[in-house]
Amino acid sequence: MKSVILNVAVSVACSLVTIAAYNIIKGDSSITQFAVLNYDVVSLHGNGGSNSEVEESYNNLRESANKLTAAGYVVMDSRALVSYPPELEIPLIEHGDATEISEGAVSE
Secondary structure, three states: OHHHHHHHHHHHHHHHHHHHHHHHHHOOOOOOEEEEEOHHHHHHHOOOOOHHHHHHHHHHHHHHHHHHHHOOEEEEEHHHOOOOOHHHEOOOOOOOOOOOOOOOOOOO
């Protein structure tokens, strides 16, 4: 009977060590990255511009959102959120600006 209890205790200890080692090695890969799409920025920014400039700004914003989605981000419309930190907002890219769009739009 004593050997059975010892065997169970060793088995439980080995299982716990294996689970702990797996969690340390694998890490937390379930972190979801978020970005917020704010159409109001385009509306406010384009108040003095032509319709084609405003439309181009909307297209640039949608293109940025599509790129972030392809990179694994969850992109949400700001009108569906009550509040969010400003660093999650997708920056408005001006007329063909090739800067990095994912910068500042990371949630970990």
